[in-house]
Amino acid sequence: MPKVGITTTVPVEVIYAAGWVPVDLNNLFITDENPQSLVEEAELAGYPRNLCAWIKGIYSIALKNRDIRTIIAVTQGDCSNTHALMETLQLAGVEIVPFAFPYDRDSDLLRLQMEKMMSYFGVSWKQVGEAKERLDRVRSRVWELDRLTWAENRVGGWENHLYQVCCSDFNGDPERFAAEVDEILKERRSAPARKEELRLGYIGVPPIVGELYQYLEERGARVVYNEVQRQFTMPFETPDLVEQYRLYTYPYGIFFRLEDICREAARRRLDGIIHYAQSFCFRQIEDLIIRQKLGLPVLTLEGDKPSRLDARTRMRLDVFLDMLR
Numbered sequence: 361m362p363k364v365g366i367t368t369t370v371p372v373e374v375i376y377a378a379g380w381v382p383v384d385l386n387n388l389f390i391t392d393e394n395p396q397s398l399v400e401e402a403e404l405a406g407y408p409r410n411l412c413a414w415i416k417g418i419y420s421i422a423l424k425n426r427d428i429r430t431i432i433a434v435t436q437g438d439c440s441n442t443h444a445l446m447e448t449l450q451l452a453g454v455e456i457v458p459f460a461f462p463y464d465r466d467s468d469l470l471r472l473q474m475e476k477m478m479s480y481f482g483v484s485w486k487q488v489g490e491a492k493e494r495l496d497r498v499r500s501r502v503w504e505l506d507r508l509t510w511a512e513n514r515v516g517g518w519e520n521h522l523y524q525v526c527c528s529d530f531n532g533d534p535e536r537f538a539a540e541v542d543e544i545l546k547e548r549r550s551a552p553a554r555k556e557e558l559r560l561g562y563i564g565v566p567p568i569v570g571e572l573y574q575y576l577e578e579r580g581a582r583v584v585y586n587e588v589q590r591q592f593t594m595p596f597e598t599p600d601l602v603e604q605y606r607l608y609t610y611p612y613g614i615f616f617r618l619e620d621i622c623r624e625a626a627r628r629r630l631d632g633i634i635h636y637a638q639s640f641c642f643r644q645i646e647d648l649i650i651r652q653k654l655g656l657p658v659l660t661l662e663g664d665k666p667s668r669l670d671a672r673t674r675m676r677l678d679v680f681l682d683m684l685r
């Protein structure tokens with residue numbers, strides 16, 4: 361089956377309906393045996409040093425995986441650097457399929473974008489609807505994993521992050537992924553409830569430093585809400601696919617995202633929030649809005665390259681947790 365690269369969550373139902381395999385290039389980059397070297401390769405090719413490491417990693421991993429000859433470029437609703445990233449990949453012979461989330465969540469425009477994508481992949485609404493039913497069966501398991509995290513305290517922050525983030529492409533095989541989640545659910549349901557005293561939310565793009573979750577748990581705090589990762593699971597009860605991608609908050613403005621964040625912060629009884637901002641990312645600017653609008657203590661963390669947690673970040677986390685206590 362042909363593969364199609366994605367750089368963020370897109371209507372993946374269209375891809376599965378067409379019998380293609382989606383590959384989230386972010387996941388491929390960060391799980392590479394040496395992600396740091398991928399960033400350096402992009403810099404050697406001419407990517408600027410003062411540019412987000414995710415973009416550089418995606419560039420190199422796309423070139424490394426020569427079986428991915430087509431990539432969907434989200435030209436609106438994701439990253440301002442995507443345009444140039446796609447141009448450099450196009451230069452290397454990759455076919456680029458554009459997709460745009462309308463800024464104002466206009467359902468007609470979103471439907472049109474989805475239909476253009478369907479036309480590229482040669483599928484009908486009926487086929488796409490069937491793919492949605494197939495994927496929703498998998499998503500519902502991950503929703504349960506999330507519930508076990510915050511309502512029953514049986515799942516750690518890293519696992520919550522990992523299984524939710526994988527819902528962007530279902531690791532290329534939804535049924536196999538579902539079987540993996542079933543195994544974890546079985547184990548965690550019979551595990552004793554966890555006892556961390558502080559409940560944290562993590563908002564912003566997924567971290568480039570995975571060690572964060574473990575570090576927090578060693579210090580008596582646990583992430584019980586991963587904002588963007590949860591959005592990748594489409595946690596919305598709607599049979600309408602266009603509406604599903606309207607309810608998905610990540611591609612739209614910060615104020616729409618904040619509605620979801622505030623709702624979940626109250627429901628999950630959060631003590632504080634970590635706002636992760638990637639170095640050189642335009643989303644860093646939104647931190648000032650988040651700080652004004654969230655009625656909770658916020659720690660803003662900045663990450664750059666894929667590496668371990670540095671001493672400064674560890675110290676800032678320690679101080680934040682002490683303050684929350």
Ligand code: SF4
Pocket residue numbers: 412413414415438439440441565638640641642643
């Ligand atoms: S972290 Fe920011 S700059 Fe980097 S890829 Fe994501 S949206 Fe773009």
